[in-house]
Amino acid sequence: MTIQIPRGTQDILPDASPKWQWMVEKARQLCKLYRYDEIKTPMFESTDLFQRGVGETTDIVQKEMYTFKDRGDRSLTLRPEGTAPVVRSYVENKMHGWANQPVKLYYIGEMFRYERPQAGRTRQLTQFGVEAIGTEDPTLDAEVIALAMSYYKSFGLTKLKLVINSLGDIESRKAHREALIRHFEPSIHEFCTDCQNRLQKNPLRILDCKVDRDHPLMATAPSILEYLNEASAKYFTDVKQTLDQMGVTYEVDPTLVRGLDYYNHTTFEIMGADFGAITTLCGGGRYGGLVHELGGPETSGIGFALSFERLLLALNAEGVEPEIANPLHCYIVTIGEAAEGKAAELLFKLRQAGITADKDYMHRKTKGQFKQADRFGAKTVAVLGDEELEKAVINVKNMASGEQQAVAFSDLPSYIKSIVDQQEG
Known part of the structure; x- marks a missing residue:
């Protein structure tokens, strides 16, 4: 079930x-x-x-x-x-x-x-x-x-x-309360059970009744403003x-x-x-x-x-929609098993620097990872494979300009930040 x-x-x-x-x-x-x-x-x-x-x-x-x-x-x-x-x-x-x-x-x-x-x-x-x-x-x-x-x-x-x-x-409400009782009491049997119970306990609440709101006595009930x-x-x-x-x-x-x-x-x-x-x-x-x-x-x-x-x-x-921005600053595409661990490390460092970052966790092929980055609207895509690992760099593509640059691992946070600042500036 x-x-x-x-x-x-x-x-x-x-x-x-x-x-x-x-x-x-x-x-x-x-x-x-x-x-x-x-x-x-x-x-x-x-x-x-x-x-x-x-x-x-x-x-x-x-x-x-x-x-x-x-x-x-x-x-x-x-x-x-x-x-x-x-x-x-x-x-x-x-x-x-x-x-x-x-x-x-x-x-x-x-x-x-x-x-x-x-x-x-x-x-x-x-x-x-x-x-x-x-x-x-x-x-x-x-x-x-x-x-x-x-x-x-x-x-x-x-x-x-x-x-x-x-x-x-309190004084005004007491005077109004007595006036409401006098107004409703002769015909209270025409009202719902709740209103009948409220007559002596709290007649003001009769005016708030959804069941009897169209009863003629509602329209002619004494106004509180007359008793202030x-x-x-x-x-x-x-x-x-x-x-x-x-x-x-x-x-x-x-x-x-x-x-x-x-x-x-x-x-x-x-x-x-x-x-x-x-x-x-x-x-x-x-x-x-x-x-x-x-x-x-x-x-x-x-x-x-x-x-x-x-x-x-x-x-x-009224057709009001929030202006909510949740941009993905960097998406890391990994090629080969060796790149997975390094990518996790780089993601952590990017996030520590206040940069939103993500990568593939579904073992997609390279083409699928690029499609995922596109669906996320990533501002930059960084590619990491065996060749990049050997050189201790990562290839970063600015998705707005198309420019690509090999960036040292240690420089990646500052480089991504400079691109984001430029795009959002």
Whole structure:
């Protein structure tokens, strides 16, 4: 019986790997500019972390987590998202006591969600996210949003739309919560079971329901913006003004809510080209009680997360291809058994000098080796046989100019480097 890859996962094959490396490298470069430092957390955590941090009423906790018992009968969960683990680490390592505040972090890693696979939605996904924890400052909200937009624009994507909203502070959310209950309660029996369960626990999440999104009551539901108190309204105004000053274009969407319980104040999403069922590329927002809920001080943070899988779909939709160079500087063609050992030695010395080099390992004839060098697009081809061994030289051909030169073994790295510098100069 042939064993196949689990549903909802994928192999990243060598021809696709450069794109993934491209996405990772751009993320690291951008975070360096914004002064965010990388953090790595375990792929699995205590189940309680996500139940408390993400929220009992969320789809992630109720339906999507990969949870298992270890040999010590402890309940563990493969991480479904990155914020709760980062905040857990922030609290556990007492980062709130660090001299440099706020603590600005980014992560790149795999997440796991048991969802129905479709375009842009897999059961193992790779996320890039940032978290800035330690202060409640509207200009920091704008910075995080600008970082996310800058990441997408760095690829040359143009079909982007940023939507933002405010969920307000605790007081504002309480008033809005009561208004939502009054709005939905008389007809809640017309909604799905999940929405019925959410009515008293977290009615805001009804607005995020995919099953009942076309119900007439959705369109007439009270807007959170109508219930923002003075402080929350000013905070949202300051965020928008900072984005305006940065030249970051956005739309305010009063219906935008995030599916996780820990958000307050600013929330945002970035949409991409329509490439299927999913058009949301990135989501994020500010969270207030999460740090305290996980045992830390009363402090606030803001962050976002995006998946490389959806970014790839957006790149394909707009026809964006990476400019990735992986040139082969030198290919050594060997003639005769005696040349094999010397070729391995010369390859090692070339690589030690920072020169990409390769040779035949399939015992091809000379003509076949030249064809392989051509398929690789080698910039130089060096031929080594019995005659060259006797003279301690190797014949090097510059494939661009056609020029050939016998080069001493000791001079080979510098000679190849001079040709490469000239070609790439």
